[in-house]
Amino acid sequence: MAKPLILVSNDDGITAPGIRMLVRVAMKIGEVVVVAPDGPQSGMGHAITIGNTLRLDRSIALEDLGVEAYECSGTPADCVKLAKHHVLRERTPDLVVSGINHGSNSSISVLYSGTMSAAIEAAIEGLPAIGFSLCDYGHGADFSHTEAYVEKIIRQAIVNRIPENTALNVNFPKKSDEPIKGIKICRQAHAKWQEEFDERLDPNNRKYYWMTGSFVNFDKGEDTDEWALVNNYISIVPCQFDLTAHHAIGMLNEDWDF
Amino acid sequence: MAKPLILVSNDDGITAPGIRMLVRVAMKIGEVVVVAPDGPQSGMGHAITIGNTLRLDRSIALEDLGVEAYECSGTPADCVKLAKHHVLRERTPDLVVSGINHGSNSSISVLYSGTMSAAIEAAIEGLPAIGFSLCDYGHGADFSHTEAYVEKIIRQAIVNRIPENTALNVNFPKKSDEPIKGIKICRQAHAKWQEEFDERLDPNNRKYYWMTGSFVNFDKGEDTDEWALVNNYISIVPCQFDLTAHHAIGMLNEDWDF
Numbered sequence: 001m002a003k004p005l006i007l008v009s010n011d012d013g014i015t016a017p018g019i020r021m022l023v024r025v026a027m028k029i030g031e032v033v034v035v036a037p038d039g040p041q042s043g044m045g046h047a048i049t050i051g052n053t054l055r056l057d058r059s060i061a062l063e064d065l066g067v068e069a070y071e072c073s074g075t076p077a078d079c080v081k082l083a084k085h086h087v088l089r090e091r092t093p094d095l096v097v098s099g100i101n102h103g104s105n106s107s108i109s110v111l112y113s114g115t116m117s118a119a120i121e122a123a124i125e126g127l128p129a130i131g132f133s134l135c136d137y138g139h140g141a142d143f144s145h146t147e148a149y150v151e152k153i154i155r156q157a158i159v160n161r162i163p164e165n166t167a168l169n170v171n172f173p174k175k176s177d178e179p180i181k182g183i184k185i186c187r188q189a190h191a192k193w194q195e196e197f198d199e200r201l202d203p204n205n206r207k208y209y210w211m212t213g214s215f216v217n218f219d220k221g222e223d224t225d226e227w228a229l230v231n232n233y234i235s236i237v238p239c240q241f242d243l244t245a246h247h248a249i250g251m252l253n254e255d256w257d258f
Numbered sequence: 259m260a261k262p263l264i265l266v267s268n269d270d271g272i273t274a275p276g277i278r279m280l281v282r283v284a285m286k287i288g289e290v291v292v293v294a295p296d297g298p299q300s301g302m303g304h305a306i307t308i309g310n311t312l313r314l315d316r317s318i319a320l321e322d323l324g325v326e327a328y329e330c331s332g333t334p335a336d337c338v339k340l341a342k343h344h345v346l347r348e349r350t351p352d353l354v355v356s357g358i359n360h361g362s363n364s365s366i367s368v369l370y371s372g373t374m375s376a377a378i379e380a381a382i383e384g385l386p387a388i389g390f391s392l393c394d395y396g397h398g399a400d401f402s403h404t405e406a407y408v409e410k411i412i413r414q415a416i417v418n419r420i421p422e423n424t425a426l427n428v429n430f431p432k433k434s435d436e437p438i439k440g441i442k443i444c445r446q447a448h449a450k451w452q453e454e455f456d457e458r459l460d461p462n463n464r465k466y467y468w469m470t471g472s473f474v475n476f477d478k479g480e481d482t483d484e485w486a487l488v489n490n491y492i493s494i495v496p497c498q499f500d501l502t503a504h505h506a507i508g509m510l511n512e513d514w515d516f
Contacts, residue, residue, distance in 0.1 A: 047370070050301035051298065051301075085455060112304055112305070161513075192383065207314070210312075211312060211339065243427075248421035253443050256443075257414065
Protein backbone atom coordinates (compact mmCIF):
# COMPACT_ATOMS: atom_id res chain seq x y z
CA MET A 1 0.00 0.00 0.00
CA ALA A 2 1.27 3.50 -0.85
CA LYS A 3 2.20 5.74 2.05
CA PRO A 4 -0.74 7.91 3.13
CA LEU A 5 -0.56 11.58 2.13
CA ILE A 6 -0.84 13.87 5.15
CA LEU A 7 -1.41 17.63 4.85
CA VAL A 8 -0.22 19.67 7.86
CA SER A 9 -1.26 23.18 8.83
CA ASN A 10 -1.60 25.26 12.02
CA ASP A 11 -2.45 28.73 13.28
CA ASP A 12 0.67 29.68 15.23
CA GLY A 13 2.61 29.98 11.97
CA ILE A 14 5.11 27.76 10.21
CA THR A 15 7.97 28.65 12.60
CA ALA A 16 6.12 27.55 15.78
CA PRO A 17 7.57 24.60 17.73
CA GLY A 18 4.20 22.81 17.76
CA ILE A 19 3.98 22.32 13.99
CA ARG A 20 7.55 21.02 13.93
CA MET A 21 6.61 18.23 16.36
CA LEU A 22 3.48 17.42 14.32
CA VAL A 23 5.46 17.26 11.06
CA ARG A 24 8.06 14.96 12.61
CA VAL A 25 5.37 12.54 13.79
CA ALA A 26 3.42 12.69 10.50
CA MET A 27 6.61 11.92 8.53
CA LYS A 28 6.96 8.61 10.44
CA ILE A 29 3.56 7.59 9.07
CA GLY A 30 3.17 9.09 5.61
CA GLU A 31 4.23 11.48 2.88
CA VAL A 32 3.83 15.00 4.26
CA VAL A 33 3.04 18.38 2.68
CA VAL A 34 2.88 21.51 4.86
CA VAL A 35 0.87 24.63 4.01
CA ALA A 36 0.84 26.93 7.04
CA PRO A 37 0.51 30.65 7.79
CA ASP A 38 3.67 32.77 7.47
CA GLY A 39 2.99 34.30 10.90
CA PRO A 40 0.74 33.93 13.93
CA GLN A 41 -3.00 33.60 13.14
CA SER A 42 -4.28 32.76 16.61
CA GLY A 43 -7.90 33.57 17.33
CA MET A 44 -8.71 33.88 13.62
CA GLY A 45 -11.69 31.55 13.93
CA HIS A 46 -13.00 30.52 10.53
CA ALA A 47 -11.84 33.73 8.85
CA ILE A 48 -10.99 33.69 5.14
CA THR A 49 -9.36 36.33 2.96
CA ILE A 50 -11.99 38.20 0.95
CA GLY A 51 -11.21 41.36 -1.00
CA ASN A 52 -7.47 40.93 -0.51
CA THR A 53 -4.72 39.01 -2.25
CA LEU A 54 -2.90 35.98 -0.92
CA ARG A 55 0.78 35.06 -1.08
CA LEU A 56 2.01 31.48 -1.17
CA ASP A 57 5.72 30.69 -1.23
CA ARG A 58 8.01 27.73 -0.64
CA SER A 59 9.19 27.88 2.97
CA ILE A 60 12.64 27.17 4.39
CA ALA A 61 11.31 27.06 7.97
CA LEU A 62 11.15 23.24 8.05
CA GLU A 63 13.93 22.60 5.51
CA ASP A 64 16.03 20.61 8.01
CA LEU A 65 13.19 18.06 8.21
CA GLY A 66 13.26 17.53 4.43
CA VAL A 67 9.54 18.19 4.02
CA GLU A 68 7.69 19.92 1.16
CA ALA A 69 6.51 23.12 2.87
CA TYR A 70 4.74 26.32 1.86
CA GLU A 71 4.00 29.48 3.83
CA CYS A 72 0.89 31.51 3.14
CA SER A 73 -0.06 35.08 4.05
CA GLY A 74 -3.64 34.06 4.80
CA THR A 75 -5.63 32.45 7.57
CA PRO A 76 -5.58 28.74 8.50
CA ALA A 77 -8.79 28.20 6.46
CA ASP A 78 -7.12 29.91 3.48
CA CYS A 79 -4.12 27.57 3.88
CA VAL A 80 -6.30 24.48 3.59
CA LYS A 81 -8.19 25.89 0.59
CA LEU A 82 -4.93 26.79 -1.17
CA ALA A 83 -3.42 23.41 -0.29
CA LYS A 84 -6.40 21.47 -1.65
CA HIS A 85 -7.10 23.46 -4.79
CA HIS A 86 -3.71 24.84 -5.75
CA VAL A 87 -0.81 22.95 -4.14
CA LEU A 88 -2.11 19.37 -4.08
CA ARG A 89 -4.74 19.55 -6.86
CA GLU A 90 -5.18 15.91 -7.97
CA ARG A 91 -3.34 14.50 -4.93
CA THR A 92 -6.06 13.96 -2.32
CA PRO A 93 -4.78 13.88 1.26
CA ASP A 94 -5.67 10.82 3.34
CA LEU A 95 -5.62 13.01 6.43
CA VAL A 96 -5.32 16.71 7.32
CA VAL A 97 -3.75 17.55 10.68
CA SER A 98 -3.46 20.98 12.28
CA GLY A 99 -1.38 22.15 15.24
CA ILE A 100 -0.01 21.32 17.63
CA ASN A 101 -1.49 24.54 18.97
CA HIS A 102 0.22 26.46 21.74
CA GLY A 103 -2.80 26.75 24.03
CA SER A 104 -6.10 25.03 24.70
CA ASN A 105 -8.84 24.80 22.07
CA SER A 106 -11.26 22.91 24.27
CA SER A 107 -14.88 23.87 24.90
CA ILE A 108 -16.02 27.22 23.46
CA SER A 109 -12.46 28.05 22.32
CA VAL A 110 -13.08 25.76 19.32
CA LEU A 111 -15.05 28.64 17.75
CA TYR A 112 -12.19 31.14 18.01
CA SER A 113 -9.51 28.63 17.08
CA GLY A 114 -7.58 28.94 13.85
CA THR A 115 -6.16 25.44 14.48
CA MET A 116 -9.63 23.93 14.45
CA SER A 117 -10.82 26.09 11.54
CA ALA A 118 -8.11 24.47 9.39
CA ALA A 119 -9.41 21.04 10.44
CA ILE A 120 -13.07 21.99 9.98
CA GLU A 121 -12.32 23.53 6.56
CA ALA A 122 -10.79 20.18 5.59
CA ALA A 123 -13.93 18.38 6.81
CA ILE A 124 -16.07 20.72 4.67
CA GLU A 125 -13.88 19.61 1.74
CA GLY A 126 -14.74 16.01 2.60
CA LEU A 127 -11.29 15.22 4.04
CA PRO A 128 -10.66 13.43 7.35
CA ALA A 129 -9.12 15.99 9.72
CA ILE A 130 -7.77 16.44 13.23
CA GLY A 131 -6.75 19.54 15.18
CA PHE A 132 -4.24 19.05 18.01
CA SER A 133 -3.76 21.52 20.86
CA LEU A 134 -1.72 21.57 24.05
CA CYS A 135 -3.15 23.32 27.11
CA ASP A 136 0.01 25.39 27.52
CA TYR A 137 0.26 28.84 25.93
CA GLY A 138 4.04 29.25 26.31
CA HIS A 139 6.28 29.49 23.25
CA GLY A 140 8.64 27.24 25.21
CA ALA A 141 5.84 24.74 26.02
CA ASP A 142 6.95 21.12 26.52
CA PHE A 143 5.28 18.92 23.88
CA SER A 144 7.25 15.75 24.70
CA HIS A 145 4.37 13.93 26.45
CA THR A 146 2.11 14.35 23.40
CA GLU A 147 4.32 12.68 20.80
CA ALA A 148 3.36 9.01 21.30
CA TYR A 149 -0.34 9.94 21.52
CA VAL A 150 -0.26 12.11 18.40
CA GLU A 151 1.22 9.15 16.51
CA LYS A 152 -1.38 6.75 17.92
CA ILE A 153 -4.29 9.05 17.07
CA ILE A 154 -3.05 9.69 13.50
CA ARG A 155 -2.61 5.94 12.91
CA GLN A 156 -6.10 5.22 14.27
CA ALA A 157 -7.60 7.93 12.07
CA ILE A 158 -6.04 6.38 8.97
CA VAL A 159 -7.10 2.83 9.85
CA ASN A 160 -10.49 3.39 11.49
CA ARG A 161 -11.54 6.56 9.66
CA ILE A 162 -13.12 9.67 11.09
CA PRO A 163 -16.93 9.91 10.89
CA GLU A 164 -18.08 11.86 7.79
CA ASN A 165 -18.48 15.64 7.97
CA THR A 166 -16.58 15.62 11.25
CA ALA A 167 -13.21 16.94 12.41
CA LEU A 168 -11.63 15.79 15.67
CA ASN A 169 -10.67 18.38 18.28
CA VAL A 170 -7.85 16.81 20.32
CA ASN A 171 -6.57 18.61 23.42
CA PHE A 172 -3.65 17.50 25.59
CA PRO A 173 -3.25 18.40 29.25
CA LYS A 174 -0.22 20.53 30.09
CA LYS A 175 2.86 18.47 30.92
CA SER A 176 2.94 17.58 34.60
CA ASP A 177 4.56 15.07 36.94
CA GLU A 178 1.46 12.89 36.75
CA PRO A 179 1.34 10.66 33.66
CA ILE A 180 -1.57 11.06 31.22
CA LYS A 181 -4.42 8.71 32.21
CA GLY A 182 -5.64 7.98 28.68
CA ILE A 183 -7.92 9.27 25.95
CA LYS A 184 -11.61 10.19 26.31
CA ILE A 185 -14.14 10.86 23.53
CA CYS A 186 -16.05 13.87 24.88
CA ARG A 187 -18.64 16.49 24.13
CA GLN A 188 -17.81 20.21 24.09
CA ALA A 189 -18.34 21.70 27.58
CA HIS A 190 -20.78 24.61 27.86
CA ALA A 191 -18.52 27.47 28.87
CA LYS A 192 -17.49 30.97 27.84
CA TRP A 193 -14.76 33.54 28.17
CA GLN A 194 -15.63 36.37 30.55
CA GLU A 195 -13.95 39.37 28.96
CA GLU A 196 -12.52 42.44 30.55
CA PHE A 197 -11.04 45.36 28.67
CA ASP A 198 -7.91 47.04 29.96
CA GLU A 199 -8.24 50.69 28.91
CA ARG A 200 -4.97 52.58 28.34
CA LEU A 201 -3.79 55.82 26.77
CA ASP A 202 -1.41 55.85 23.81
CA PRO A 203 1.43 58.41 23.56
CA ASN A 204 -1.05 60.80 21.88
CA ASN A 205 -3.51 60.46 24.77
CA ARG A 206 -5.99 58.44 22.70
CA LYS A 207 -7.65 55.48 24.35
CA TYR A 208 -6.95 51.92 23.32
CA TYR A 209 -7.89 48.55 24.78
CA TRP A 210 -6.40 45.17 25.51
CA MET A 211 -8.85 42.30 25.68
CA THR A 212 -8.26 40.09 28.70
CA GLY A 213 -10.55 37.53 30.20
CA SER A 214 -11.04 34.44 32.23
CA PHE A 215 -12.59 31.12 31.33
CA VAL A 216 -15.92 30.30 32.99
CA ASN A 217 -17.13 26.69 32.84
CA PHE A 218 -20.90 26.30 33.42
CA ASP A 219 -20.79 22.58 32.71
CA LYS A 220 -19.79 20.03 35.32
CA GLY A 221 -20.55 17.00 33.10
CA GLU A 222 -18.00 14.19 33.34
CA ASP A 223 -18.48 13.56 29.60
CA THR A 224 -17.05 16.99 28.68
CA ASP A 225 -13.63 17.93 27.35
CA GLU A 226 -13.04 20.23 30.31
CA TRP A 227 -13.60 17.41 32.78
CA ALA A 228 -11.24 15.13 30.86
CA LEU A 229 -8.44 17.71 30.72
CA VAL A 230 -8.70 18.71 34.38
CA ASN A 231 -8.45 15.01 35.23
CA ASN A 232 -5.33 14.54 33.09
CA TYR A 233 -7.00 12.75 30.16
CA ILE A 234 -6.57 13.66 26.51
CA SER A 235 -9.93 14.90 25.19
CA ILE A 236 -11.26 14.19 21.69
CA VAL A 237 -14.42 16.01 20.61
CA PRO A 238 -15.87 15.18 17.16
CA CYS A 239 -16.95 18.54 15.67
CA GLN A 240 -19.44 19.21 12.89
CA PHE A 241 -19.96 22.20 10.63
CA ASP A 242 -23.77 21.99 10.58
CA LEU A 243 -24.65 24.68 13.13
CA THR A 244 -28.41 24.01 12.94
CA ALA A 245 -29.99 23.80 16.40
CA HIS A 246 -32.37 21.08 15.20
CA HIS A 247 -34.30 20.99 18.49
CA ALA A 248 -35.12 24.69 18.10
CA ILE A 249 -36.87 24.32 14.73
CA GLY A 250 -40.01 22.82 16.29
CA MET A 251 -40.07 25.44 19.06
CA LEU A 252 -39.88 28.31 16.56
CA ASN A 253 -42.58 26.79 14.35
CA GLU A 254 -44.87 26.43 17.36
CA ASP A 255 -44.24 29.66 19.28
CA TRP A 256 -43.64 32.20 16.54
CA ASP A 257 -46.41 33.69 14.50
CA PHE A 258 -45.75 34.79 10.92
CA MET B 259 -43.01 48.60 30.07
CA ALA B 260 -39.64 50.21 29.32
CA LYS B 261 -38.50 50.22 25.70
CA PRO B 262 -36.37 47.19 24.92
CA LEU B 263 -32.62 47.81 24.55
CA ILE B 264 -31.32 46.65 21.17
CA LEU B 265 -27.62 46.34 20.37
CA VAL B 266 -26.75 46.57 16.67
CA SER B 267 -23.57 45.40 14.94
CA ASN B 268 -22.52 44.12 11.53
CA ASP B 269 -19.50 43.04 9.51
CA ASP B 270 -19.63 45.38 6.51
CA GLY B 271 -18.65 48.30 8.75
CA ILE B 272 -20.58 51.15 10.31
CA THR B 273 -20.86 53.09 7.03
CA ALA B 274 -22.58 50.27 5.09
CA PRO B 275 -26.16 50.89 3.88
CA GLY B 276 -27.37 47.62 5.44
CA ILE B 277 -26.67 48.64 9.05
CA ARG B 278 -28.40 51.98 8.47
CA MET B 279 -31.61 50.17 7.49
CA LEU B 280 -31.33 47.86 10.51
CA VAL B 281 -30.78 50.77 12.90
CA ARG B 282 -33.79 52.63 11.49
CA VAL B 283 -36.04 49.63 12.03
CA ALA B 284 -34.65 48.87 15.50
CA MET B 285 -35.24 52.50 16.57
CA LYS B 286 -38.97 52.07 15.85
CA ILE B 287 -39.05 49.30 18.43
CA GLY B 288 -36.54 50.11 21.14
CA GLU B 289 -33.62 52.08 22.49
CA VAL B 290 -30.65 51.39 20.22
CA VAL B 291 -26.88 51.29 20.76
CA VAL B 292 -24.56 50.55 17.82
CA VAL B 293 -21.07 49.05 18.16
CA ALA B 294 -19.80 48.12 14.70
CA PRO B 295 -16.48 47.70 12.90
CA ASP B 296 -14.83 50.87 11.56
CA GLY B 297 -14.31 49.17 8.19
CA PRO B 298 -15.25 46.01 6.27
CA GLN B 299 -14.79 42.75 8.19
CA SER B 300 -16.43 40.37 5.74
CA GLY B 301 -15.36 36.75 5.93
CA MET B 302 -13.85 37.23 9.37
CA GLY B 303 -15.72 34.21 10.75
CA HIS B 304 -15.50 34.03 14.51
CA ALA B 305 -12.12 35.81 14.63
CA ILE B 306 -11.19 37.82 17.72
CA THR B 307 -8.28 40.19 18.31
CA ILE B 308 -5.54 38.45 20.28
CA GLY B 309 -2.09 39.94 20.77
CA ASN B 310 -3.18 43.29 19.36
CA THR B 311 -4.86 46.40 20.72
CA LEU B 312 -8.38 47.56 19.97
CA ARG B 313 -9.71 51.05 19.30
CA LEU B 314 -13.24 52.10 20.21
CA ASP B 315 -14.49 55.59 19.41
CA ARG B 316 -17.79 57.43 19.18
CA SER B 317 -18.88 57.37 15.54
CA ILE B 318 -20.47 60.13 13.48
CA ALA B 319 -21.46 57.71 10.71
CA LEU B 320 -25.05 57.38 11.94
CA GLU B 321 -25.30 60.81 13.60
CA ASP B 322 -28.22 61.90 11.39
CA LEU B 323 -30.28 59.05 12.89
CA GLY B 324 -29.65 60.34 16.42
CA VAL B 325 -28.39 56.99 17.68
CA GLU B 326 -25.64 56.23 20.22
CA ALA B 327 -22.96 54.70 17.99
CA TYR B 328 -19.38 53.48 18.38
CA GLU B 329 -16.90 52.26 15.80
CA CYS B 330 -14.33 49.62 16.68
CA SER B 331 -11.10 48.56 14.98
CA GLY B 332 -11.77 44.89 15.70
CA THR B 333 -13.84 42.05 14.33
CA PRO B 334 -17.63 41.66 14.71
CA ALA B 335 -17.07 39.27 17.67
CA ASP B 336 -14.80 41.90 19.29
CA CYS B 337 -17.55 44.51 18.80
CA VAL B 338 -20.07 42.41 20.72
CA LYS B 339 -17.59 41.67 23.52
CA LEU B 340 -16.67 45.38 23.83
CA ALA B 341 -20.34 46.37 23.69
CA LYS B 342 -21.35 43.93 26.43
CA HIS B 343 -18.43 44.38 28.81
CA HIS B 344 -17.31 47.96 28.21
CA VAL B 345 -20.00 50.09 26.52
CA LEU B 346 -23.22 48.70 28.03
CA ARG B 347 -21.84 47.15 31.24
CA GLU B 348 -24.88 46.94 33.57
CA ARG B 349 -27.39 47.62 30.75
CA THR B 350 -28.28 44.16 29.38
CA PRO B 351 -29.60 44.20 25.83
CA ASP B 352 -32.98 42.57 25.24
CA LEU B 353 -31.83 41.69 21.74
CA VAL B 354 -28.66 41.82 19.64
CA VAL B 355 -29.08 42.22 15.88
CA SER B 356 -26.37 42.10 13.25
CA GLY B 357 -26.44 43.13 9.58
CA ILE B 358 -28.13 43.64 7.31
CA ASN B 359 -25.29 41.92 5.49
CA HIS B 360 -24.54 42.70 1.86
CA GLY B 361 -24.53 39.11 0.63
CA SER B 362 -25.88 35.70 1.56
CA ASN B 363 -24.93 33.98 4.81
CA SER B 364 -27.01 30.89 4.18
CA SER B 365 -25.80 27.31 4.38
CA ILE B 366 -22.03 26.83 4.91
CA SER B 367 -21.41 30.59 4.61
CA VAL B 368 -22.59 30.90 8.21
CA LEU B 369 -19.13 29.66 9.28
CA TYR B 370 -17.24 32.39 7.38
CA SER B 371 -19.71 35.12 8.24
CA GLY B 372 -18.75 38.02 10.45
CA THR B 373 -22.43 39.01 10.60
CA MET B 374 -23.36 35.69 12.16
CA SER B 375 -20.28 35.60 14.42
CA ALA B 376 -21.56 38.80 16.06
CA ALA B 377 -24.93 37.09 16.64
CA ILE B 378 -23.36 33.83 17.83
CA GLU B 379 -21.00 35.71 20.16
CA ALA B 380 -24.09 37.35 21.69
CA ALA B 381 -25.71 33.91 22.11
CA ILE B 382 -22.57 32.70 23.91
CA GLU B 383 -23.04 35.68 26.23
CA GLY B 384 -26.57 34.46 26.92
CA LEU B 385 -28.23 37.19 24.85
CA PRO B 386 -31.00 36.64 22.26
CA ALA B 387 -29.51 37.41 18.86
CA ILE B 388 -30.32 37.56 15.16
CA GLY B 389 -28.12 38.00 12.09
CA PHE B 390 -29.79 39.41 8.98
CA SER B 391 -28.39 39.02 5.46
CA LEU B 392 -29.59 39.91 1.98
CA CYS B 393 -28.64 37.63 -0.92
CA ASP B 394 -27.27 40.56 -2.91
CA TYR B 395 -23.57 41.45 -2.68
CA GLY B 396 -23.82 44.90 -4.28
CA HIS B 397 -23.02 48.04 -2.27
CA GLY B 398 -26.07 49.52 -4.02
CA ALA B 399 -28.26 46.52 -3.08
CA ASP B 400 -31.98 47.28 -2.67
CA PHE B 401 -33.03 46.47 0.92
CA SER B 402 -36.54 47.94 0.65
CA HIS B 403 -38.38 44.59 0.52
CA THR B 404 -36.74 43.47 3.80
CA GLU B 405 -37.87 46.35 6.02
CA ALA B 406 -41.33 45.15 7.06
CA TYR B 407 -40.00 41.61 7.66
CA VAL B 408 -37.02 42.79 9.73
CA GLU B 409 -39.44 44.69 11.95
CA LYS B 410 -41.79 41.69 12.25
CA ILE B 411 -38.94 39.31 13.12
CA ILE B 412 -37.45 41.67 15.73
CA ARG B 413 -40.88 42.14 17.37
CA GLN B 414 -41.47 38.36 17.41
CA ALA B 415 -38.04 37.78 18.94
CA ILE B 416 -38.78 40.21 21.78
CA VAL B 417 -42.25 38.80 22.48
CA ASN B 418 -41.74 35.06 21.83
CA ARG B 419 -38.04 34.80 22.75
CA ILE B 420 -35.31 32.96 20.90
CA PRO B 421 -34.49 29.43 22.13
CA GLU B 422 -31.57 29.42 24.59
CA ASN B 423 -27.99 29.13 23.33
CA THR B 424 -29.25 29.85 19.82
CA ALA B 425 -28.83 32.70 17.35
CA LEU B 426 -31.11 33.08 14.34
CA ASN B 427 -29.58 33.23 10.86
CA VAL B 428 -32.08 35.16 8.71
CA ASN B 429 -31.50 35.43 4.95
CA PHE B 430 -33.61 37.44 2.52
CA PRO B 431 -33.91 36.65 -1.20
CA LYS B 432 -32.58 39.31 -3.52
CA LYS B 433 -35.22 41.88 -4.51
CA SER B 434 -37.15 40.71 -7.56
CA ASP B 435 -40.45 41.37 -9.32
CA GLU B 436 -42.01 38.43 -7.51
CA PRO B 437 -43.18 39.25 -3.97
CA ILE B 438 -41.66 37.31 -1.05
CA LYS B 439 -43.76 34.22 -0.32
CA GLY B 440 -43.23 34.18 3.46
CA ILE B 441 -40.86 32.98 6.17
CA LYS B 442 -39.58 29.41 6.64
CA ILE B 443 -37.77 27.95 9.66
CA CYS B 444 -35.05 25.82 8.03
CA ARG B 445 -31.99 23.72 8.60
CA GLN B 446 -28.58 24.66 7.17
CA ALA B 447 -28.16 23.07 3.72
CA HIS B 448 -25.15 20.78 3.23
CA ALA B 449 -23.07 22.71 0.71
CA LYS B 450 -19.60 24.15 0.20
CA TRP B 451 -17.65 26.73 -1.75
CA GLN B 452 -15.57 25.23 -4.54
CA GLU B 453 -12.51 27.45 -4.62
CA GLU B 454 -10.29 28.39 -7.49
CA PHE B 455 -7.19 30.50 -7.20
CA ASP B 456 -6.44 33.10 -9.83
CA GLU B 457 -2.63 33.28 -10.01
CA ARG B 458 -1.14 36.64 -11.09
CA LEU B 459 2.22 38.39 -11.11
CA ASP B 460 2.78 41.60 -9.16
CA PRO B 461 4.87 44.48 -10.63
CA ASN B 462 7.98 42.78 -9.17
CA ASN B 463 7.17 39.50 -10.92
CA ARG B 464 6.24 37.77 -7.67
CA LYS B 465 3.18 35.53 -7.68
CA TYR B 466 0.02 36.40 -5.78
CA TYR B 467 -3.46 34.89 -5.70
CA TRP B 468 -7.09 35.95 -5.68
CA MET B 469 -9.49 33.44 -4.16
CA THR B 470 -12.56 32.93 -6.29
CA GLY B 471 -15.11 30.19 -6.10
CA SER B 472 -18.56 28.95 -6.79
CA PHE B 473 -21.20 27.65 -4.43
CA VAL B 474 -22.00 23.92 -4.66
CA ASN B 475 -25.19 22.69 -3.00
CA PHE B 476 -25.19 18.92 -2.27
CA ASP B 477 -28.50 19.11 -0.45
CA LYS B 478 -31.84 19.12 -2.25
CA GLY B 479 -33.93 18.99 0.96
CA GLU B 480 -37.01 21.24 0.92
CA ASP B 481 -36.43 21.96 4.61
CA THR B 482 -33.13 23.76 3.89
CA ASP B 483 -32.31 27.46 3.77
CA GLU B 484 -31.10 27.13 0.17
CA TRP B 485 -34.44 25.69 -0.96
CA ALA B 486 -36.35 28.45 0.81
CA LEU B 487 -34.26 31.24 -0.72
CA VAL B 488 -34.37 29.84 -4.27
CA ASN B 489 -38.16 29.66 -3.89
CA ASN B 490 -38.38 33.28 -2.73
CA TYR B 491 -38.98 32.59 0.97
CA ILE B 492 -37.09 34.23 3.82
CA SER B 493 -35.04 31.53 5.59
CA ILE B 494 -34.47 31.41 9.36
CA VAL B 495 -31.99 28.84 10.67
CA PRO B 496 -31.54 28.56 14.46
CA CYS B 497 -27.77 28.17 15.01
CA GLN B 498 -25.96 26.75 18.02
CA PHE B 499 -22.38 27.11 19.24
CA ASP B 500 -22.02 23.53 20.47
CA LEU B 501 -20.12 21.97 17.57
CA THR B 502 -20.16 18.45 19.08
CA ALA B 503 -21.16 15.83 16.52
CA HIS B 504 -23.03 13.88 19.20
CA HIS B 505 -23.82 10.96 16.85
CA ALA B 506 -20.09 10.45 16.23
CA ILE B 507 -19.20 9.91 19.91
CA GLY B 508 -20.63 6.37 19.94
CA MET B 509 -18.96 5.52 16.61
CA LEU B 510 -15.56 6.62 17.86
CA ASN B 511 -15.94 4.74 21.14
CA GLU B 512 -16.86 1.56 19.23
CA ASP B 513 -14.46 1.67 16.28
CA TRP B 514 -11.34 3.24 17.72
CA ASP B 515 -8.93 1.35 19.90
CA PHE B 516 -6.93 3.20 22.56
